[in-house]
Amino acid sequence: MKTYIVDSFTNEQFKGNPAGVCFPEHEIGESKMLHIANELGLSETAFLKKNGKTDSYSIRYFSPKMEIPLCGHATLASAKVLFKDTGAEKIYFNTIENLNLIVTKHGEEITMEFPVYDTEPTTVPPAMLKALGLESVTNTVFSQHNKVIMLEISSPRQLANLRPDFNALIPSHDGINGVLVTAPSIENGYDYHYRFFWPWAGTNEDPVTGGVQTFLAKYWSEKLDKKKLKAYQSSSRTGYMNLALCGEKVLLTSRAVIILEGNLLVE
Numbered sequence: 001m002k003t004y005i006v007d008s009f010t011n012e013q014f015k016g017n018p019a020g021v022c023f024p025e026h027e028i029g030e031s032k033m034l035h036i037a038n039e040l041g042l043s044e045t046a047f048l049k050k051n052g053k054t055d056s057y058s059i060r061y062f063s064p065k066m067e068i069p070l071c072g073h074a075t076l077a078s079a080k081v082l083f084k085d086t087g088a089e090k091i092y093f094n095t096i097e098n099l100n101l102i103v104t105k106h107g108e109e110i111t112m113e114f115p116v117y118d119t120e121p122t123t124v125p126p127a128m129l130k131a132l133g134l135e136s137v138t139n140t141v142f143s144q145h146n147k148v149i150m151l152e153i154s155s156p157r158q159l160a161n162l163r164p165d166f167n168a169l170i171p172s173h174d175g176i177n178g179v180l181v182t183a184p185s186i187e188n189g190y191d192y193h194y195r196f197f198w199p200w201a202g203t204n205e206d207p208v209t210g211g212v213q214t215f216l217a218k219y220w221s222e223k224l225d226k227k228k229l230k231a232y233q234s235s236s237r238t239g240y241m242n243l244a245l246c247g248e249k250v251l252l253t254s255r256a257v258i259i260l261e262g263n264l265l266v267e
Helices: 030-040 072-086 126-132 156-161 166-172 213-224
Strands: 002-008 017-023 044-050 056-062 090-094 100-106 109-115 139-143 148-152 178-184 192-197 228-233 239-246 249-254 256-263
Touching (some): 002 072, 030 044, 030 056, 044 072, 056 072, 072 109, 072 256, 126 166, 139 213, 213 249
Parallel strands (some): 148 178
Antiparallel strands (some): 002 256
């Protein structure tokens, strides 16, 4: 099985978020996909199958724990590989939720068109705040579609210094996929910073997360009254993306670097 590892949301090797990209030559079941994702040990691995139309592919995403409906960095990684191998300038992906994602190439930049989802006010238990190392938050909302809690805090420095207790975080809440912590930027060139913790559904921390922009970009767009934004994920690997709100769509633009190409031996 042709397999790649690609660092997404970065223009540097060993930064951003590494994703696996696999091209099965025949049908493989969900169990085998999950085993492969677990074997690669990355936060997400994408499995692609060419559709009948030119430059159109079905795409499925698996964390080491479960199938994920939509993943930004694995979509970006897949597009990077396909643009290199096919010479196409536009690619169409169809997800398990039947989302049609349009991805375009502009030089080294790649732009993905994602849906936009609303959030609603929520509260979180004190145990979750304690596990995250937070004494207070500015705002708390919930993305029902993504099953992700978002906490806004005031300091990007505090955000970068968070060291969650994951053994305490997991039992502090159930029925969610993750918790995102975000803060307004005080640095030139960025509008907001964020980090994403999702031990319930994937790895402890996702190095750079594109899928959460389906609600996070809208949140900051309304708060800052801006349609174009630049986000920075302040994980240890770091990463960035440019965002543009266009009605019910959000455009995510960044780069990716292929670091490994080979064959996975699958029985």
